[in-house]
Amino acid sequence: MMDRRKWLQLAGLGTGVSMLPSFGMAEQKQYYALAAGKTILFQGDSITDAGRNRETEGPNIPRGLGGGYVYQIVSSLLKANPDMDFQCYNRGISGNKVFQLADRWQADCIDIKPDVLSILIGVNDYWHVLGGNYDGTLEIYTNDLKKLLSETLEKLQKVKLIIGEPFIVKGGKAIDERWYPDFAGYQKAAKDIAKEFNAGFVPYQAYFDKALEKAPVSYWCPDGVHPSIAGGALMAEAWLNTFKKM
Amino acid sequence: MMDRRKWLQLAGLGTGVSMLPSFGMAEQKQYYALAAGKTILFQGDSITDAGRNRETEGPNIPRGLGGGYVYQIVSSLLKANPDMDFQCYNRGISGNKVFQLADRWQADCIDIKPDVLSILIGVNDYWHVLGGNYDGTLEIYTNDLKKLLSETLEKLQKVKLIIGEPFIVKGGKAIDERWYPDFAGYQKAAKDIAKEFNAGFVPYQAYFDKALEKAPVSYWCPDGVHPSIAGGALMAEAWLNTFKKM
Numbered sequence: 001m002m003d004r005r006k007w008l009q010l011a012g013l014g015t016g017v018s019m020l021p022s023f024g025m026a027e028q029k030q031y032y033a034l035a036a037g038k039t040i041l042f043q044g045d046s047i048t049d050a051g052r053n054r055e056t057e058g059p060n061i062p063r064g065l066g067g068g069y070v071y072q073i074v075s076s077l078l079k080a081n082p083d084m085d086f087q088c089y090n091r092g093i094s095g096n097k098v099f100q101l102a103d104r105w106q107a108d109c110i111d112i113k114p115d116v117l118s119i120l121i122g123v124n125d126y127w128h129v130l131g132g133n134y135d136g137t138l139e140i141y142t143n144d145l146k147k148l149l150s151e152t153l154e155k156l157q158k159v160k161l162i163i164g165e166p167f168i169v170k171g172g173k174a175i176d177e178r179w180y181p182d183f184a185g186y187q188k189a190a191k192d193i194a195k196e197f198n199a200g201f202v203p204y205q206a207y208f209d210k211a212l213e214k215a216p217v218s219y220w221c222p223d224g225v226h227p228s229i230a231g232g233a234l235m236a237e238a239w240l241n242t243f244k245k246m
Numbered sequence: 247m248m249d250r251r252k253w254l255q256l257a258g259l260g261t262g263v264s265m266l267p268s269f270g271m272a273e274q275k276q277y278y279a280l281a282a283g284k285t286i287l288f289q290g291d292s293i294t295d296a297g298r299n300r301e302t303e304g305p306n307i308p309r310g311l312g313g314g315y316v317y318q319i320v321s322s323l324l325k326a327n328p329d330m331d332f333q334c335y336n337r338g339i340s341g342n343k344v345f346q347l348a349d350r351w352q353a354d355c356i357d358i359k360p361d362v363l364s365i366l367i368g369v370n371d372y373w374h375v376l377g378g379n380y381d382g383t384l385e386i387y388t389n390d391l392k393k394l395l396s397e398t399l400e401k402l403q404k405v406k407l408i409i410g411e412p413f414i415v416k417g418g419k420a421i422d423e424r425w426y427p428d429f430a431g432y433q434k435a436a437k438d439i440a441k442e443f444n445a446g447f448v449p450y451q452a453y454f455d456k457a458l459e460k461a462p463v464s465y466w467c468p469d470g471v472h473p474s475i476a477g478g479a480l481m482a483e484a485w486l487n488t489f490k491k492m
Contacts, residue, residue, distance in 0.1 A: 051309055062475050063297055067308025067317070071475075075318050079479035082461035215328035229308050229317070233325035 040077075040088045041114035042070045043101060044121050044164070047226060047235075048092025059087040066090055068227065072236035089114070097125045097136065098144035105148065110155050117152065117159050118239070120202075121145070122166030122186045123225055130178055138182075142189045149197050161199035162242060165190050169208045169231075171217040172224015200242045207238045286323075286334045287360035288316045289347060290367050290410070293472060293481075294338025305333040312336055314473065315481035322486060335360070343371045343382065344390040351394065356401050363398065363405050364485070366448075367391070368412030368432045369471055376424055384428075388435045395443050407445035408488060411436050415454045415477075417463040418470015446488045453484045 039059075042048050050068025058064065060078065065071040065088065074088040091108040093100070098121050101108075109117065125141040128134035152159065166186050168175050187205060194201035211220050211234055220231040227235060285305075288294050296314025304310065306324065311317040311334065320334040337354040339346070344367050347354075355363065371387040374380035398405065412432050414421050433451060440447035457466050457480055466477040473481060 060475055062313025062317075062478070065313075065475070067311075067313075071308075071313070071317070072321050075321075075475055075479040075482075078465075078474075078476035079483070082457070082465055082476065211328070219324075219328055228324075229306055229311070229321055230324035230328065232308070233321040236321075237325070 038084055038086050039112065039114050040074075040086060040116040040118065041109060041112050042073075042088070042090045042092060043109060043117065043119045044092040045096040045124050046092070046094035047123070048090060048120055049094045050090075050092070050232070052090050052092070054093075059089050064090060066092070067229070067232075069232040069235035069239065072233050073239050076236060076240060092120075095124060096121065097128065097134065098122070098141055098148060102144065102148050105152070109152065113156065114159055116162065116243075117156070118162040118164065120164030120166070120204075122190055123168065126166075126179070126183050126186055127174075127225070138185045138189060141186055142193070145189070145193055146196075149193065149199075153197070160246060161194075161197055162202060162239070162246070163190055163194035163197075163199045164202045164235075164239070165204045167204040167208055169217050169221040169224040170212065172221055175224035200246045202235075202238050202242045204235055204238055207234050284330055284332050285358065285360045286320075286332060286362040286364065287355060287358050288319075288334070288336045288338060289355060289363065289365045290338040291342040291370050292338070292340035293369070294336060294366055295340045296336075296338070296478070298336050298338070300339075305335050310336060312338070313475070313478075315478040315485065318479050318482035319485050322482060338366075341370060342367065343374065343380065344368070344387055344394060348390065348394050351398070355398065359402065360405055362408065362489075363402070364408040364410065366410030366412070366450075368436055369414065372412075372425070372429050372432055373420075373471070384431045384435060387432055388439070391435070391439055392442070395439065395445075399443070406492065407440075407443055408448060408485070408492070409436055409440040409443075409445045410448045410485070411450045413450040413454055415463050415467040415470045416458065418467055421470035446492045448481075448484050448488045450481055450484055453480050 047068060048066070048070055050066030050070065052066030052070075053063040056064030060074065062071065065074055070088075070090045070092070074086070077084075077086050077088070089112055091112070093104075101119070101121060122141060122145075125134075125136050129136050149161065152161075166183075168179055168183060191201055193199075208220060208231070211231075215230075217224060219228065220234060221227045293314060294312070294316055296312030296316065298312030298316075299309040302310030306320060308317065311320055316334075316336045316338070320332070323330075323332050323334070335358055337358070339350075347365070347367060368387060368391075371380075371382050375382050395407065398407075412429075414425055414429060437447055439445075454466060454477070457477075461476075463470060465474065466480060467473045
Protein backbone atom coordinates (compact mmCIF):
# COMPACT_ATOMS: atom_id res chain seq x y z
CA MET A 1 0.00 0.00 0.00
CA MET A 2 3.02 2.24 -0.01
CA ASP A 3 2.27 3.43 -3.52
CA ARG A 4 -0.61 5.52 -2.29
CA ARG A 5 1.34 6.94 0.60
CA LYS A 6 3.01 10.19 0.20
CA TRP A 7 5.01 12.14 2.66
CA LEU A 8 3.42 15.52 2.81
CA GLN A 9 4.79 18.42 4.65
CA LEU A 10 1.91 20.01 6.42
CA ALA A 11 3.00 23.36 7.65
CA GLY A 12 1.58 24.16 11.05
CA LEU A 13 -0.05 27.51 11.38
CA GLY A 14 2.93 28.54 13.45
CA THR A 15 4.80 29.12 10.25
CA GLY A 16 2.51 31.93 9.25
CA VAL A 17 1.88 33.31 12.70
CA SER A 18 5.35 32.78 14.01
CA MET A 19 5.52 36.25 15.52
CA LEU A 20 2.66 35.47 17.83
CA PRO A 21 3.10 33.48 20.99
CA SER A 22 1.42 30.11 21.02
CA PHE A 23 -0.13 27.78 23.56
CA GLY A 24 -2.04 24.59 23.50
CA MET A 25 -1.70 23.96 19.81
CA ALA A 26 0.97 22.41 17.64
CA GLU A 27 3.25 25.16 16.42
CA GLN A 28 6.10 23.50 14.65
CA LYS A 29 5.78 22.02 11.21
CA GLN A 30 4.22 18.60 11.28
CA TYR A 31 5.04 15.74 8.96
CA TYR A 32 2.54 13.08 8.09
CA ALA A 33 2.45 10.21 5.70
CA LEU A 34 -1.08 10.66 4.54
CA ALA A 35 -2.75 7.81 2.80
CA ALA A 36 -4.76 9.84 0.45
CA GLY A 37 -6.70 13.04 0.20
CA LYS A 38 -8.63 15.41 2.25
CA THR A 39 -11.98 13.80 3.08
CA ILE A 40 -12.12 12.34 6.59
CA LEU A 41 -15.14 10.44 7.87
CA PHE A 42 -15.74 9.60 11.53
CA GLN A 43 -18.02 6.65 12.21
CA GLY A 44 -19.21 5.08 15.42
CA ASP A 45 -21.74 5.17 18.23
CA SER A 46 -22.74 7.77 20.83
CA ILE A 47 -19.13 8.62 21.68
CA THR A 48 -18.64 9.73 18.09
CA ASP A 49 -22.17 11.13 17.68
CA ALA A 50 -21.86 13.32 20.79
CA GLY A 51 -25.11 15.14 20.18
CA ARG A 52 -24.39 16.18 16.61
CA ASN A 53 -27.18 17.70 14.55
CA ARG A 54 -28.06 14.88 12.17
CA GLU A 55 -29.67 17.23 9.66
CA THR A 56 -26.30 18.83 9.03
CA GLU A 57 -24.76 16.96 6.13
CA GLY A 58 -21.89 19.19 5.05
CA PRO A 59 -18.32 18.98 6.32
CA ASN A 60 -16.57 21.07 8.97
CA ILE A 61 -19.75 22.53 10.46
CA PRO A 62 -19.59 22.66 14.26
CA ARG A 63 -23.18 21.55 14.98
CA GLY A 64 -22.74 18.66 12.56
CA LEU A 65 -19.56 17.49 14.23
CA GLY A 66 -21.10 17.10 17.69
CA GLY A 67 -19.60 17.99 21.04
CA GLY A 68 -17.04 15.22 21.41
CA TYR A 69 -13.67 14.06 20.24
CA VAL A 70 -14.54 14.52 16.56
CA TYR A 71 -15.07 18.25 17.00
CA GLN A 72 -11.79 18.51 18.86
CA ILE A 73 -9.84 16.59 16.22
CA VAL A 74 -11.30 18.64 13.40
CA SER A 75 -10.63 21.88 15.24
CA SER A 76 -6.96 20.99 15.70
CA LEU A 77 -6.52 19.65 12.17
CA LEU A 78 -8.09 22.60 10.43
CA LYS A 79 -6.25 25.18 12.43
CA ALA A 80 -2.84 23.57 12.06
CA ASN A 81 -3.15 22.68 8.37
CA PRO A 82 -4.98 25.41 6.47
CA ASP A 83 -3.29 24.39 3.22
CA MET A 84 -4.77 20.86 3.34
CA ASP A 85 -8.41 21.82 2.89
CA PHE A 86 -9.57 18.89 5.05
CA GLN A 87 -13.28 18.03 4.69
CA CYS A 88 -14.46 16.30 7.85
CA TYR A 89 -17.74 14.46 8.41
CA ASN A 90 -19.27 12.88 11.50
CA ARG A 91 -21.78 10.08 10.96
CA GLY A 92 -21.72 8.45 14.39
CA ILE A 93 -25.11 7.39 15.76
CA SER A 94 -25.85 6.74 19.42
CA GLY A 95 -26.46 3.15 20.37
CA ASN A 96 -24.92 1.65 17.26
CA LYS A 97 -23.27 -1.73 17.17
CA VAL A 98 -21.33 -3.03 14.18
CA PHE A 99 -24.31 -4.50 12.36
CA GLN A 100 -26.08 -1.15 12.61
CA LEU A 101 -23.18 0.56 10.90
CA ALA A 102 -23.49 -2.03 8.14
CA ASP A 103 -27.21 -1.28 7.75
CA ARG A 104 -26.51 2.35 6.84
CA TRP A 105 -23.11 2.00 5.27
CA GLN A 106 -23.89 2.95 1.68
CA ALA A 107 -25.33 6.35 2.56
CA ASP A 108 -23.23 7.05 5.62
CA CYS A 109 -19.86 5.90 4.33
CA ILE A 110 -19.51 4.74 0.72
CA ASP A 111 -21.39 7.67 -0.78
CA ILE A 112 -19.21 10.14 1.13
CA LYS A 113 -16.11 8.63 -0.52
CA PRO A 114 -13.77 9.19 2.41
CA ASP A 115 -10.01 9.19 1.93
CA VAL A 116 -9.63 8.46 5.62
CA LEU A 117 -12.24 6.42 7.50
CA SER A 118 -12.11 6.42 11.30
CA ILE A 119 -14.30 3.87 13.10
CA LEU A 120 -14.86 3.55 16.83
CA ILE A 121 -17.35 0.77 17.56
CA GLY A 122 -17.73 -2.02 20.06
CA VAL A 123 -18.77 -0.81 23.49
CA ASN A 124 -22.46 -1.35 22.73
CA ASP A 125 -21.72 -4.74 21.20
CA TYR A 126 -20.90 -5.85 24.73
CA TRP A 127 -22.91 -3.40 26.85
CA HIS A 128 -26.24 -4.25 25.22
CA VAL A 129 -25.61 -7.92 25.91
CA LEU A 130 -25.13 -7.08 29.58
CA GLY A 131 -28.36 -5.12 29.41
CA GLY A 132 -30.17 -8.18 28.14
CA ASN A 133 -31.44 -6.62 24.91
CA TYR A 134 -28.91 -7.98 22.42
CA ASP A 135 -27.70 -11.49 21.68
CA GLY A 136 -24.27 -10.57 20.36
CA THR A 137 -21.02 -12.36 21.05
CA LEU A 138 -17.36 -11.59 20.57
CA GLU A 139 -17.39 -13.78 17.50
CA ILE A 140 -20.28 -11.84 15.98
CA TYR A 141 -18.51 -8.55 16.69
CA THR A 142 -15.31 -9.79 15.14
CA ASN A 143 -16.91 -11.25 12.04
CA ASP A 144 -19.25 -8.31 11.50
CA LEU A 145 -16.41 -5.82 11.74
CA LYS A 146 -14.17 -7.79 9.39
CA LYS A 147 -16.99 -8.13 6.89
CA LEU A 148 -17.76 -4.42 7.06
CA LEU A 149 -14.14 -3.50 6.47
CA SER A 150 -13.71 -6.00 3.63
CA GLU A 151 -16.75 -4.64 1.83
CA THR A 152 -15.55 -1.11 2.44
CA LEU A 153 -12.18 -1.82 0.86
CA GLU A 154 -13.87 -3.40 -2.15
CA LYS A 155 -15.81 -0.23 -2.79
CA LEU A 156 -13.26 2.32 -1.60
CA GLN A 157 -10.00 0.74 -2.63
CA LYS A 158 -7.82 3.66 -1.64
CA VAL A 159 -9.38 4.46 1.71
CA LYS A 160 -7.06 4.61 4.69
CA LEU A 161 -8.55 3.06 7.82
CA ILE A 162 -8.24 4.13 11.44
CA ILE A 163 -9.72 1.79 14.06
CA GLY A 164 -10.34 3.16 17.53
CA GLU A 165 -9.98 0.83 20.48
CA PRO A 166 -13.28 0.45 22.36
CA PHE A 167 -12.67 1.49 25.96
CA ILE A 168 -14.22 1.59 29.41
CA VAL A 169 -12.98 3.77 32.23
CA LYS A 170 -12.66 2.03 35.56
CA GLY A 171 -14.87 3.42 38.31
CA GLY A 172 -17.41 4.92 35.92
CA LYS A 173 -21.03 4.58 36.97
CA ALA A 174 -21.90 2.09 34.23
CA ILE A 175 -18.80 -0.04 34.77
CA ASP A 176 -18.90 -2.98 37.15
CA GLU A 177 -17.19 -6.34 37.47
CA ARG A 178 -19.27 -7.84 34.66
CA TRP A 179 -17.12 -5.97 32.17
CA TYR A 180 -13.97 -7.77 33.29
CA PRO A 181 -12.32 -9.66 31.72
CA ASP A 182 -14.74 -10.23 28.82
CA PHE A 183 -14.67 -6.74 27.34
CA ALA A 184 -10.92 -7.06 26.88
CA GLY A 185 -11.73 -9.61 24.18
CA TYR A 186 -13.47 -6.94 22.15
CA GLN A 187 -10.50 -4.63 22.61
CA LYS A 188 -8.10 -7.31 21.44
CA ALA A 189 -10.33 -8.08 18.45
CA ALA A 190 -10.33 -4.43 17.40
CA LYS A 191 -6.55 -4.30 17.66
CA ASP A 192 -6.07 -7.55 15.73
CA ILE A 193 -8.45 -6.41 13.02
CA ALA A 194 -6.61 -3.10 12.71
CA LYS A 195 -3.41 -5.03 12.10
CA GLU A 196 -5.03 -7.42 9.63
CA PHE A 197 -6.48 -4.54 7.62
CA ASN A 198 -3.36 -2.39 7.77
CA ALA A 199 -5.30 0.25 9.66
CA GLY A 200 -4.10 2.83 12.10
CA PHE A 201 -5.04 1.87 15.67
CA VAL A 202 -5.89 4.36 18.42
CA PRO A 203 -5.16 2.91 21.88
CA TYR A 204 -7.75 4.91 23.81
CA GLN A 205 -7.72 2.60 26.83
CA ALA A 206 -4.11 3.42 27.67
CA TYR A 207 -4.80 7.15 27.48
CA PHE A 208 -7.72 6.92 29.89
CA ASP A 209 -5.87 4.59 32.24
CA LYS A 210 -2.98 7.06 32.40
CA ALA A 211 -5.29 10.04 32.78
CA LEU A 212 -6.77 8.53 35.95
CA GLU A 213 -3.44 9.25 37.61
CA LYS A 214 -4.19 12.96 37.20
CA ALA A 215 -7.91 13.24 37.93
CA PRO A 216 -10.78 10.88 38.83
CA VAL A 217 -13.05 9.10 36.40
CA SER A 218 -15.75 11.75 36.98
CA TYR A 219 -13.43 14.27 35.35
CA TRP A 220 -12.69 12.25 32.22
CA CYS A 221 -15.67 9.99 31.71
CA PRO A 222 -18.36 10.00 34.42
CA ASP A 223 -20.20 6.83 33.44
CA GLY A 224 -17.09 5.11 32.17
CA VAL A 225 -18.40 5.05 28.59
CA HIS A 226 -19.21 8.60 27.51
CA PRO A 227 -16.29 11.03 27.84
CA SER A 228 -16.57 14.49 29.31
CA ILE A 229 -15.18 17.43 27.36
CA ALA A 230 -11.81 16.71 28.99
CA GLY A 231 -12.09 13.05 27.99
CA GLY A 232 -12.96 14.08 24.45
CA ALA A 233 -9.84 16.22 24.32
CA LEU A 234 -7.81 13.26 25.52
CA MET A 235 -9.27 11.11 22.74
CA ALA A 236 -8.47 13.80 20.19
CA GLU A 237 -4.85 13.76 21.30
CA ALA A 238 -4.76 9.97 20.98
CA TRP A 239 -6.34 10.03 17.52
CA LEU A 240 -4.03 12.75 16.23
CA ASN A 241 -1.02 10.84 17.50
CA THR A 242 -2.11 7.86 15.42
CA PHE A 243 -3.00 9.97 12.41
CA LYS A 244 0.32 11.77 12.29
CA LYS A 245 2.19 8.46 12.24
CA MET A 246 0.23 7.03 9.34
CA MET B 247 -3.87 44.03 42.57
CA MET B 248 -0.85 41.83 43.01
CA ASP B 249 -2.09 40.56 46.36
CA ARG B 250 -4.74 38.47 44.68
CA ARG B 251 -2.36 37.11 42.11
CA LYS B 252 -0.68 33.90 42.77
CA TRP B 253 1.72 32.03 40.61
CA LEU B 254 0.32 28.60 40.19
CA GLN B 255 2.08 25.81 38.54
CA LEU B 256 -0.40 24.07 36.34
CA ALA B 257 1.01 20.77 35.31
CA GLY B 258 0.19 19.93 31.73
CA LEU B 259 -1.23 16.50 31.20
CA GLY B 260 2.06 15.60 29.59
CA THR B 261 3.48 15.12 33.05
CA GLY B 262 1.18 12.25 33.73
CA VAL B 263 1.11 10.77 30.27
CA SER B 264 4.72 11.39 29.44
CA MET B 265 5.19 7.93 27.97
CA LEU B 266 2.64 8.64 25.29
CA PRO B 267 3.44 10.70 22.24
CA SER B 268 1.63 13.99 22.00
CA PHE B 269 0.34 16.23 19.25
CA GLY B 270 -1.63 19.39 19.02
CA MET B 271 -1.84 20.01 22.72
CA ALA B 272 0.44 21.66 25.23
CA GLU B 273 2.66 19.02 26.75
CA GLN B 274 5.17 20.82 28.91
CA LYS B 275 4.28 22.24 32.27
CA GLN B 276 2.61 25.59 31.98
CA TYR B 277 2.95 28.45 34.41
CA TYR B 278 0.22 30.97 34.91
CA ALA B 279 -0.36 33.82 37.26
CA LEU B 280 -4.00 33.25 37.88
CA ALA B 281 -5.97 36.02 39.45
CA ALA B 282 -8.20 33.85 41.46
CA GLY B 283 -9.97 30.53 41.36
CA LYS B 284 -11.48 28.13 39.02
CA THR B 285 -14.72 29.60 37.71
CA ILE B 286 -14.41 31.07 34.23
CA LEU B 287 -17.30 32.86 32.52
CA PHE B 288 -17.40 33.69 28.82
CA GLN B 289 -19.68 36.54 27.82
CA GLY B 290 -20.47 38.09 24.48
CA ASP B 291 -22.56 37.90 21.33
CA SER B 292 -23.09 35.27 18.63
CA ILE B 293 -19.38 34.58 18.29
CA THR B 294 -19.35 33.46 21.91
CA ASP B 295 -22.84 31.92 21.83
CA ALA B 296 -22.02 29.76 18.79
CA GLY B 297 -25.26 27.82 18.95
CA ARG B 298 -25.00 26.79 22.59
CA ASN B 299 -28.00 25.16 24.25
CA ARG B 300 -29.31 27.95 26.47
CA GLU B 301 -31.17 25.52 28.73
CA THR B 302 -27.86 24.05 29.84
CA GLU B 303 -26.81 25.96 32.92
CA GLY B 304 -24.04 23.84 34.39
CA PRO B 305 -20.34 24.19 33.64
CA ASN B 306 -18.15 22.19 31.26
CA ILE B 307 -21.03 20.61 29.35
CA PRO B 308 -20.34 20.50 25.61
CA ARG B 309 -23.82 21.46 24.40
CA GLY B 310 -23.85 24.37 26.85
CA LEU B 311 -20.50 25.66 25.63
CA GLY B 312 -21.55 26.01 21.99
CA GLY B 313 -19.57 25.18 18.89
CA GLY B 314 -17.11 28.04 18.85
CA TYR B 315 -13.96 29.33 20.49
CA VAL B 316 -15.33 28.83 24.01
CA TYR B 317 -15.64 25.09 23.53
CA GLN B 318 -12.13 24.96 22.14
CA ILE B 319 -10.65 26.95 25.02
CA VAL B 320 -12.40 24.84 27.62
CA SER B 321 -11.36 21.64 25.89
CA SER B 322 -7.70 22.66 25.96
CA LEU B 323 -7.81 24.01 29.50
CA LEU B 324 -9.49 20.99 31.03
CA LYS B 325 -7.30 18.49 29.31
CA ALA B 326 -4.04 20.24 30.15
CA ASN B 327 -4.91 21.10 33.76
CA PRO B 328 -6.87 18.29 35.39
CA ASP B 329 -5.69 19.38 38.83
CA MET B 330 -7.26 22.83 38.49
CA ASP B 331 -10.90 21.73 38.42
CA PHE B 332 -11.86 24.62 36.13
CA GLN B 333 -15.60 25.34 35.95
CA CYS B 334 -16.41 27.04 32.66
CA TYR B 335 -19.63 28.73 31.63
CA ASN B 336 -20.77 30.27 28.36
CA ARG B 337 -23.44 32.97 28.54
CA GLY B 338 -22.97 34.61 25.14
CA ILE B 339 -26.17 35.54 23.32
CA SER B 340 -26.41 36.19 19.59
CA GLY B 341 -27.02 39.75 18.55
CA ASN B 342 -25.99 41.29 21.84
CA LYS B 343 -24.50 44.74 22.16
CA VAL B 344 -23.03 46.09 25.39
CA PHE B 345 -26.30 47.44 26.76
CA GLN B 346 -27.89 44.03 26.28
CA LEU B 347 -25.20 42.43 28.38
CA ALA B 348 -26.00 44.98 31.07
CA ASP B 349 -29.70 44.10 30.93
CA ARG B 350 -29.01 40.50 31.93
CA TRP B 351 -25.86 40.98 33.98
CA GLN B 352 -27.11 39.98 37.42
CA ALA B 353 -28.28 36.52 36.35
CA ASP B 354 -25.75 35.92 33.61
CA CYS B 355 -22.64 37.21 35.36
CA ILE B 356 -22.83 38.35 38.98
CA ASP B 357 -24.80 35.34 40.21
CA ILE B 358 -22.28 32.98 38.62
CA LYS B 359 -19.50 34.58 40.70
CA PRO B 360 -16.76 34.13 38.13
CA ASP B 361 -13.11 34.27 39.12
CA VAL B 362 -12.24 35.04 35.52
CA LEU B 363 -14.63 36.98 33.29
CA SER B 364 -13.97 37.00 29.56
CA ILE B 365 -15.97 39.47 27.45
CA LEU B 366 -16.02 39.78 23.67
CA ILE B 367 -18.48 42.46 22.60
CA GLY B 368 -18.62 45.24 20.07
CA VAL B 369 -19.12 44.02 16.53
CA ASN B 370 -22.90 44.39 16.77
CA ASP B 371 -22.53 47.81 18.38
CA TYR B 372 -21.27 48.96 14.99
CA TRP B 373 -22.86 46.43 12.61
CA HIS B 374 -26.40 47.14 13.76
CA VAL B 375 -25.82 50.84 13.17
CA LEU B 376 -24.81 50.04 9.60
CA GLY B 377 -27.96 47.96 9.33
CA GLY B 378 -30.06 50.94 10.34
CA ASN B 379 -31.69 49.32 13.37
CA TYR B 380 -29.56 50.77 16.16
CA ASP B 381 -28.62 54.31 17.06
CA GLY B 382 -25.38 53.53 18.84
CA THR B 383 -22.14 55.45 18.62
CA LEU B 384 -18.55 54.82 19.59
CA GLU B 385 -19.10 57.00 22.63
CA ILE B 386 -22.09 54.93 23.74
CA TYR B 387 -20.12 51.72 23.28
CA THR B 388 -17.21 53.08 25.28
CA ASN B 389 -19.28 54.47 28.10
CA ASP B 390 -21.56 51.45 28.33
CA LEU B 391 -18.64 49.07 28.49
CA LYS B 392 -16.81 51.12 31.14
CA LYS B 393 -19.96 51.35 33.21
CA LEU B 394 -20.56 47.60 32.94
CA LEU B 395 -17.02 46.81 34.03
CA SER B 396 -17.09 49.32 36.90
CA GLU B 397 -20.29 47.85 38.26
CA THR B 398 -18.89 44.36 37.83
CA LEU B 399 -15.80 45.19 39.85
CA GLU B 400 -17.95 46.69 42.60
CA LYS B 401 -19.86 43.44 42.97
CA LEU B 402 -17.07 41.00 42.16
CA GLN B 403 -14.05 42.70 43.63
CA LYS B 404 -11.65 39.87 42.96
CA VAL B 405 -12.68 39.03 39.41
CA LYS B 406 -9.97 38.98 36.79
CA LEU B 407 -11.06 40.47 33.48
CA ILE B 408 -10.21 39.44 29.94
CA ILE B 409 -11.39 41.72 27.14
CA GLY B 410 -11.47 40.35 23.62
CA GLU B 411 -10.79 42.69 20.75
CA PRO B 412 -13.80 42.95 18.43
CA PHE B 413 -12.67 41.96 14.94
CA ILE B 414 -13.71 41.81 11.31
CA VAL B 415 -12.01 39.68 8.71
CA LYS B 416 -11.29 41.45 5.44
CA GLY B 417 -13.04 39.99 2.42
CA GLY B 418 -15.83 38.38 4.43
CA LYS B 419 -19.28 38.59 2.88
CA ALA B 420 -20.61 41.02 5.47
CA ILE B 421 -17.56 43.28 5.37
CA ASP B 422 -17.43 46.21 2.99
CA GLU B 423 -15.82 49.64 2.90
CA ARG B 424 -18.33 51.05 5.39
CA TRP B 425 -16.48 49.25 8.17
CA TYR B 426 -13.27 51.18 7.48
CA PRO B 427 -11.94 53.13 9.27
CA ASP B 428 -14.77 53.59 11.79
CA PHE B 429 -14.75 50.10 13.27
CA ALA B 430 -11.12 50.56 14.26
CA GLY B 431 -12.40 53.08 16.81
CA TYR B 432 -14.30 50.32 18.59
CA GLN B 433 -11.23 48.15 18.56
CA LYS B 434 -9.10 50.91 20.05
CA ALA B 435 -11.75 51.58 22.69
CA ALA B 436 -11.75 47.92 23.74
CA LYS B 437 -7.98 47.95 24.01
CA ASP B 438 -7.91 51.20 25.98
CA ILE B 439 -10.60 49.96 28.33
CA ALA B 440 -8.70 46.73 28.90
CA LYS B 441 -5.70 48.76 29.95
CA GLU B 442 -7.73 51.09 32.15
CA PHE B 443 -9.33 48.16 33.95
CA ASN B 444 -6.15 46.13 34.25
CA ALA B 445 -7.70 43.40 32.10
CA GLY B 446 -6.07 40.89 29.86
CA PHE B 447 -6.53 41.83 26.19
CA VAL B 448 -6.91 39.32 23.36
CA PRO B 449 -5.74 40.81 20.03
CA TYR B 450 -7.97 38.71 17.77
CA GLN B 451 -7.61 41.03 14.78
CA ALA B 452 -3.88 40.35 14.46
CA TYR B 453 -4.46 36.60 14.55
CA PHE B 454 -7.02 36.73 11.75
CA ASP B 455 -4.93 39.14 9.68
CA LYS B 456 -1.97 36.77 9.95
CA ALA B 457 -4.10 33.72 9.24
CA LEU B 458 -5.16 35.18 5.89
CA GLU B 459 -1.61 34.59 4.72
CA LYS B 460 -2.26 30.85 5.03
CA ALA B 461 -5.84 30.44 3.78
CA PRO B 462 -8.64 32.68 2.48
CA VAL B 463 -11.30 34.37 4.57
CA SER B 464 -13.79 31.63 3.62
CA TYR B 465 -11.63 29.19 5.57
CA TRP B 466 -11.40 31.22 8.77
CA CYS B 467 -14.51 33.37 8.86
CA PRO B 468 -16.78 33.26 5.79
CA ASP B 469 -18.87 36.36 6.51
CA GLY B 470 -16.03 38.20 8.19
CA VAL B 471 -17.83 38.20 11.55
CA HIS B 472 -18.64 34.60 12.53
CA PRO B 473 -15.62 32.30 12.60
CA SER B 474 -15.55 28.82 11.11
CA ILE B 475 -14.35 25.94 13.26
CA ALA B 476 -10.81 26.79 12.11
CA GLY B 477 -11.36 30.43 13.05
CA GLY B 478 -12.68 29.36 16.43
CA ALA B 479 -9.53 27.34 17.01
CA LEU B 480 -7.47 30.38 16.09
CA MET B 481 -9.38 32.46 18.63
CA ALA B 482 -8.83 29.80 21.28
CA GLU B 483 -5.11 29.98 20.68
CA ALA B 484 -5.19 33.76 21.00
CA TRP B 485 -7.24 33.64 24.20
CA LEU B 486 -5.04 31.01 25.81
CA ASN B 487 -1.96 33.03 24.97
CA THR B 488 -3.44 35.97 26.86
CA PHE B 489 -4.66 33.81 29.72
CA LYS B 490 -1.32 32.15 30.33
CA LYS B 491 0.41 35.52 30.63
CA MET B 492 -1.99 36.85 33.22
